[in-house]
Structure formats: C-alpha cells, structure tokens
Amino acid sequence: MKFSAQEDVSAPIEQVFEALCDFETFERLAMRRGAELQRVDPLARAGAGMRWKVKYTTRGRRRIFDLELTEFDPPNQMLFSANFSGIDAAFTVDLLALSRNRTRLAVALEMKPLNLSARLLIQSLKLAKSSLTKKFKGRVADYAENLGERLQSTF
Template identity: 45%
Template sequence: MKFKTREDIEATLEQVFEAVSDFDGMERAALRRGAEVTRTDNLTSPGQGMTWHAAFPFRNRTRTADMLLKTYDAPHQIELFSKVSGIEATVEVELLSLSRNRTRMTMSIDMRPKTIPARLLLQSMKLARASLVRRYRKRVANYAQSIENRYRTTVHPIR
C-alpha cells in the first residue's frame, strides 16, 4: 500500500532539508505523543546508518518499530526504512528547488506486509483508503505549513 503527496514550501532548499532532517526534534515529538524512542547507533552527526527503536500504542496494542536511515543525500533526499509489527515501510522525502525561496517536497510511504496479521491490518486499511489518503495529505500539508512558518522571512512594505 502506497501513499504519496507533494507540497510546495515557501523556504529555501537548505531550510526545508534542515527541518525534515531534524531527527532530535522528531524524537521529542514522538515522546510527547506517548512513544518510547531510543537511538541505537553510535553516529555523532546525522547520516546514513542512523537507527532507532520505538514502542508506541496503536489499536489497543503496544507496537514496536525498528528504523534505519537508508539514504541521507543532503539537501535532496532522505529515505527511512522501518519494520513495525510485521509491516515493512519505506518513507521517502525528496526535495526539489523550484526557485531561490521555493521548494517542492514529495513525501511517500510504501508499506508491505510480511505476516498474516500484518496483511489483515493492511487489508482493513485498504477499505478506508480514501479517508486515510485525505488524512495523510492534510497532515503533510500541515507539516509543510509549519516549515514555512518556521522560516518565514519578514517582508517590509515599499515606501
């Protein structure tokens, strides 16, 4: 099952990449939402090979996830691979500079079941695909808006 969307962001390519590669901020956000996140690698700076282990509640069960940063191509692409309760998911973020202060972010999630219970979960998600796609696009749009707000430059009126 695959979800894909794109958003144009009023910020430079470097600013958008800085925001989408803010792994410490993402860890803190997950902790605020009730997940337990542990970084499991020894890298000193962000890059390919970063790994995390997480546990979080979903559908009345605690799920565990192991994540690996497969691609870290600054400032154009990030690819994250994760295994969550029998589902292998790849999250890919691609950035393209449209102009000096405008960047297109394409974000996709591809999920593949590896167990029977995971197959049943994805099958039930396929039945609600339209609403899931709508929620996914809205969430990515809100994330893009938050990046814009973070890097919004003040415009002075011409006198």
C-alpha cells in the same frame, strides 16, 4: 499499500533539508504523543545508518519497531525503513528546488506485508484508504505550511 503527498514550502531547499534533519525535535514530538524512542546508533551527525527503536500503543496494542535512515542525499532525499508486525515500510522524503526561495516537499509511505496477519491488516487499511489518504495529505500540508512560516521568519 502506498500513501503520498506533495506540498510547496516557501523557503530555500537547504533550509528545508536542514529543518528536516532536526531529528531531536521529531523525537521530542513523538515522545509528547506517547511514543518511547531510543536512538541506537553511534553516529554523531545526521546520515545514513541512524537508527531508532520505537515503542508506542495504538488501538490498545503495544507496537515496537526499528526505524533506520537508509539513504541520505543532502539536500535532495532521505529514505527511512521500518519493520514492524510483519510489515516492511519505506518512508521517503524528496525535495526539489522550484526557485531560490521555493521548495517542493514530496513524502511517500509504502507498506508491504510479510505474513498473513500483516496482509489482513493492510487489507483493512485499504478499506479506509480514502480517509487515511486525506488525513496523510492534511498532515503533510500542515507540516509544510508551518515549516514555511517558521523558516521565513529566520531569513
């Protein structure tokens, strides 16, 4: 199952990529939403090999997964991998410079089930795919708009 969205950001590609690499901010946002995050890699700088252990509760169940930054190609792409509840997930963030001050942000999430219970979960998500896709695209659009506004105020 795959979700994808793309939005244009009114900022240079280097600034957009730098903002996306502010992992501490993303960690704080996740903690405010009730997730527990623990960084489990020794890396001092952003790059491939960064890993987190994430714990959160959704629909009354405690979920635990490992998240890893597997590909890091500044300022063009980041690829995250996660494995949870029998599902392999890949989260891709691609950036494309449209002009000097305009960048296209493309985000994709692909989930593949590894066992029967994961297949049932993915199947139930497919039933609600249109509403989930709408929500996914809305959140990406909101993030891109906020990011553009925040970055425009800095240059």
